[in-house]
Amino acid sequence: MPPGPIDTLTEYLFLLICLELDLKDVLSLRRVSRVFGQATRNKLLWIHLLDSAASEEGSLLPTYLKKRDLLDAGALEALATRVSRVTRKWRAKDLCPVNVWRLHLQQSITWLRLVSGNWLFVASSDNHISKISCWDLSLLFQGYVEPIAEAYLPGQVKTAQVEVQAAGVVLALGLGTTSPSVLVITLRQHLESHYFAELARMEGSSHILMLHGNLVGCAMRDDVIIPHIVNWHENTIHELPPPPGGFDMPERRSVPHLLFIWNGLVVIVRRDLLEFYNQPSPAAGATYIKSIKTIEIWEVVVLDRRAVSLAPLKLLVISSSGVELLTIESDIASNGDVTCAHFCLATAPGHGDTKPWYHLIADGSGDRALWLNIAAIVLEVYPSHPYITSIDISRRPSELEAPLILWTNDLPHDPAVWAYPAIDLDAALGYTVIGNCFGELAIYDCVGSDPTTCCGLASDFTLQQNTLPPLLSLTPIPLGLRVTPSRPLGQTKSDPLLFSRWTQDDLNLDLRLWCRDFMCAGYLQRNRWHAGYWKWDRWQGVLGDYAWLLEHAHGFPASPVPQAHADDSNTDETYVLVRSGNRYLTRGTWVRSFPLGPLPTPLGMIFGQEQPCLRPTAYTEASIYDAMWYREYRTTGGRNRWVEQQERGGRPHENLVDIAAGHCVYGL
Incomplete structure (x- = not known):
């Protein structure tokens, strides 16, 4: 033819x-x-x-x-x-996933990050071991579920930052609990395999807020809240000088939301303040410039971290109004002027004192963001299973609120997004990654075409010519963390070794008002006999308890050490006096804060100056976990995902597995 x-x-x-x-x-x-x-x-x-x-x-x-x-x-x-x-x-406002890849880890996931469209880093731990893992997505999408690299850590990862630099990927891990430190690591290819290697370790510094080249921004030093910057190449520390009024002010006593570098300035984001410093140099430390007031910030992320000289700074925040965009412009180099404007992108639905939006994140481009939304579509069902709410920040009419896209992952075999999740997204490729405290992990793809064809769009940062640094441990490093047990019904005593560091401060307390025995069967207070302090098990060191709330809601990450407790016979309120780092705190309905040293009178401690809540949405996160866990337990024949983690080889604390003894869901 x-x-x-x-x-x-x-x-x-x-x-x-x-x-x-x-x-x-x-x-x-x-x-x-x-x-x-x-x-x-x-x-x-x-x-x-x-x-x-x-x-x-x-x-x-x-x-x-x-x-x-x-x-x-x-x-x-x-x-x-x-x-x-x-x-x-x-x-089409439809981001519902088309493809899903699910994994189940033995430890709780505390942090994760997608990097360069081809790598997924995950930190997971329990009270026994802690590890860092990496998956190659091109292999995972083909069914290879094992990580390409895994290493064990000497502490739990509480905070972390990652950055791809000229010499490869750098991960700064903030280790906590037993020996707070900053561990800087990288992922390298060696002999056709991948390994995690140690670049630097700084003991004492913790609570990482920034990684910028050689600089790591931290909020804690030796369990004391001191914002500072560590040069991990030089192993030097630059403390940030206190602004006028010093650090001993209610809004500066807690750790800040963020610390980062913008246009050569160090910026600290606090509850309703932005503080500006000159960037430290090898020859000189940082110097304070000025502070400006902002709206009340509950959660915040920096949009578009790519270095563009003199570009305005854009912060996306959750506030009492909803999700707002803060735009900051600075001319500090010439006259010190800083201007801050804010615009409400989306108004949060009102439910009284309930904070229905929480867990805000943005992708690397700064054009897309998401958060969790527990305001049910059907208001009679409240709170609902959290919806994932996505927003396009870059394309919005200036006079209108940005449209929101809602989707959820509420299938029984999906990760429970209500269980203290770690989330990341690659908005350009359409991926969302969700992990949680049960070790459940999933990658969601909203497109559906073969994802392996889009792997390898970035250079392989694991191929480096320089000397291979010391490798991290490939065998478990025992942590040996001890968690205070809940008291089974009717029991009046527990292992005294677990309380050996409690109530040890030499405090001159009026024992007619305060009780220092947390295991007592009963005590006399204000001429009334009390049946014992029934809430001491809320300091056991698990997610959502009082210690967790002091860290995530009020900004005091140092492990709290209870010293005494008291009851108010007029209000039936229980107060606990704890030491956290270099401060004493009283925890009741409100949190009060006092420096170490002579304490005020009991009445002064109970009714002293209130410590502002840094992140009220942490209470939302804790309450939605309790509510959804209890709902699932009651409606699915007693399902307990902690037991499921145990059955696949994990070692969650017995209080989480044994409901009768542990009361891990405080509504039970």
């Missing part, structure tokens, strides 16, 4: 025709003839189509994308196709 008119055309002419078509038509045309098929695999064509997809309103390209000349036509085609489909999903 003689060739048809189409087959006589050259590939060059076919390419010119394809350049006039959109992506969907090019893919359809590929099936017409062999010559068209060859032309539609031209690299220049897919560079053109990628530019077209990126120019669509609401589209995103990965920030980590290497030069296009280094990508082949197949990678460019996969990226252009995925970017176009993700954009359409956002326009």
Whole structure:
């Protein structure tokens, strides 16, 4: 059969025709003839189509994308196709996952991060071991569920930051509980395998808020709240000088929300303050510049961390109004002026004192964000299973609130997003990763096309020519953490060794008002006989208890040591006096804070100055866990995900497994 008119055309002419078509038509045309098929695999064509997809309103390209000349036509085609489909999903307000990959770990997940579209780092721990793991997504998407690298750590990861630098990926891990420290590590390829290696370790510093090149910003030093910056290359410390009024002010006694570097300035974000410092240099420390008042900030993330000189600073916050965008511009270099404007992107639904939005995060581009929403669509069912609420920050009419997209993962085999989740997203490729305290982990893909074709868009940072640093331990490092047990019903005593460090401070307390025995069967107070302090088990050191709330809601990460307790016979309120770092705190309905040293009178401690709540949404996170755990336990025949973790080899604390003794759900 003689060739048809189409087959006589050259590939060059076919390419010119394809350049006039959109992506969907090019893919359809590929099936017409062999010559068209060859032309539609031209690299220049897919560079053109990628530019077209990126120019669509609401589209995103990965920030980590290497030069296009280094990508082949197949990678460019996969990226252009995925970017176009993700954009359409956002326009349709439908981010429900099409593909899901699920894993179940033996330890609770405390932190995770997607890096460069191809790597997933996860920190997990219990009271016995702590480890860091990494998955190669290109392998995970093909069914290989084992991590490519795993190492054991000498402490639990409480906070962490990650940054891809010229010498590879750097992870700064804030280890806590037994010996607070900062551990700086990297992932390297060696002898065709991957290993975690140690770059530096700084003892005493903890609660990491920033990683910027050689600099790690920390909020704690030797269990004392002191914002400072550590140079992990030089092993030097730069403390930030106190602003006017000093650090002993209610709004500065707790750890800040954030510490980061912007336009050569160190910025500290507090509850309703922004503080500015000059960046420290090797020859000189930081110097204070000024502070400005802001709206009340409950949660905050920095949008677009890419260094753009003199670009305005944009912060996305959860406030009492909802989700707001703060824009800060500075001309400090010339006259010290700083301006701050805020705009409400989305108004939170009102439910009295309930804070229905929490756990705010943003992707690396700064154009997409999400948070958890417990305000039910049907208001009669409150609180609801948390909805994941996504928002496009970059494309919004200035006079209107940004549209919200709601989706959820409420299948029985999905990770419980209500269980103290760790979440990250790659909005350009359409991935959301969710892990939780039960060790449940899942990657959600809202697109559905083959995700392996979009792996390898960034350079492989594990390939380095410099000397391999010392490797982290490949064998477990026993932590031996001891958690105060709950008291089984009717029991009046417990292991005294677990309380050996309680009530040890030499305090001159009026024992007619305060009781220092937390295990007593009863005590006399204000001429009334009390049946004992029934709430001491709320300091056992598990998620959501009083110790957790002091850290996450009130900003006091140092392990609290209870000293005494008291009851108010007029209000039936229970007060606990604890030491946290270099401060005493009283915990009742309100938290009061006092420096170490002579304490005020009992009445003064109970009714002293209130310590502002740094993050009220932490109470939402704790209460939704209790409510949803209890609901699941009652409606599914006694399901306990802690037991499920134990059955797959985990070692959760017995109080979480044994409901009758542990009361891990305080509503039971």
